[in-house]
Amino acid sequence: xxxxxxxxxxxxxxxxxxxxxxxxxxxxxxxxxxxxxxxxxxxxxxxxxxxxxxxxxxxxxxxxxxxxxxxxxxxxxxxxxxxxxxxxxxxxxxxxxxxxxxxxxxxxxxxxxxxxxxxxxxxxxxxxxxxxxxxxxxxxxxxxxxxxxxxxxxxxxxxxxxxxxxxxxxxxxxxxxxxxxxxxxxxxxxxx
Numbered sequence: 278x279x280x281x282x283x284x285x286x287x288x289x290x291x292x293x294x295x296x297x298x299x300x301x302x303x304x305x306x307x308x309x310x311x312x313x314x315x316x317x318x319x320x321x322x323x324x325x326x327x328x329x330x331x332x333x334x335x336x337x338x339x340x341x342x343x344x345x346x347x348x349x350x351x352x353x354x355x356x357x358x359x360x361x362x363x364x365x366x367x368x369x370x371x372x373x374x375x376x377x378x379x380x381x382x383x384x385x386x387x388x389x390x391x392x393x394x395x396x397x398x399x400x401x402x403x404x405x406x407x408x409x410x411x412x413x414x415x416x417x418x419x420x421x422x423x424x425x426x427x428x429x430x431x432x433x434x435x436x437x438x439x440x441x442x443x444x445x446x447x448x449x450x451x452x453x454x455x456x457x458x459x460x461x462x463x464x465x466x467x468x469x
Contacts, residue, residue, distance in 0.1 A: 295463050309449040321364050328353040370454035372447045375440035382433030
């Protein structure tokens with residue numbers, strides 16, 4: 278039996294009321310959950326924008342245009358898919374999903390390092406800095422995008438560490454998982 282719009286609105290209101298009641302006794306957990314979702318949401322938007330800008334700029338630099346831009350944007354979104362899945366999984370209360378962010382960040386670092394060493398023959402940090410300084414003089418926007426890719430990988434790794442390593446973060450995640458379970462049980466019992 279399909280619910281009417283009015284019934285759906287009533288169910289949402291009941292859910293919000295029950296959520297407020299459950300979290301009222303756990304303000305630290307509520308704060309943790311909100312901050313986590315906002316930060317991960319920022320990482321999603323930042324990563325997606327970075328992927329699209331990188332692909333679009335590369336397409337424009339090669340002289341392609343028109344439908345190539347549409348294809349490029351779609352390819353950027355698809356290429357960001359695995360990281361997006363890891364970020365969305367990390368939004369769940371289970372703190373163990375944060376390890377996927379570490380993998381995404383480490384994978385990004387390895388890919389960037391491989392491109393710098395393979396294509397430019399650079400192996401020391403000093404040479405990498407000189408290479409980016411020289412590239413900035415000629416292609417400032419692309420160089421900034423490349424540096425932001427390194428920063429994004431670092432943010433993914435630091436986020437994974439912040440969510441998984443401190444005992445306080447794990448404890449808050451476990452509490453949020455328990456509260457989320459209560460909310461789900463409440464919703465399932467009210468649907469019947």
